Amino acid sequence: MPHYFFDIHDHELSHQDDEGSEWPDTTSAQSQGRRLLADIARDEASRYDPLHLSVSIRDAQRRVVATCALSLASTPVG
Template structure:
C-alpha cells in the first residue's frame, strides 16, 4: 500500500495533512477523499455554508494525484419560507 496525504482547503480554513493515510489503490484514495469532505462538511455545516470545500491528495513524492470538491449550499423555496415564518 502507498501513503497519501489529504490536504483540506476552504475559504476560511486550510489544513495540510502531515501524517498521511495508507491506501491500497486509486479507488481507495478517491473514497477516502470524498469521505473526508462529507465528514468535515457534516461536522460544521453552518461554518462552510456557501463555500466550496476541496481536498487535494498528494503522494509520498509530494505530487498532486487527485482532487475532490464539495459545494455546500441550501435554499428555501418562497412558499416554504412563508409557512416556516408563521
C-alpha cells in the same frame, strides 16, 4: 502499500497533511477523500452557506494525484 497525503481546503483555512496514511491505490485514497469531505460538511454545514470544501490528494512523491470537492448551498423558495 502506497502512502497518500490529504490536504484540506475550506473557507477559513487550509490544512496540509504532513503525516499521510496508507491506501491500496489512488481509487481507495479518493474514496477516503470523499469521506473526509462528508465528515467535515456534517460539522460545518450549519456554520457556512454556501459551503465549499476540497481535498487535494498527494502521493509519496508529494505530487497531486486527485482532488475531491464538495459544495453545499441552500436557497429559500417563495
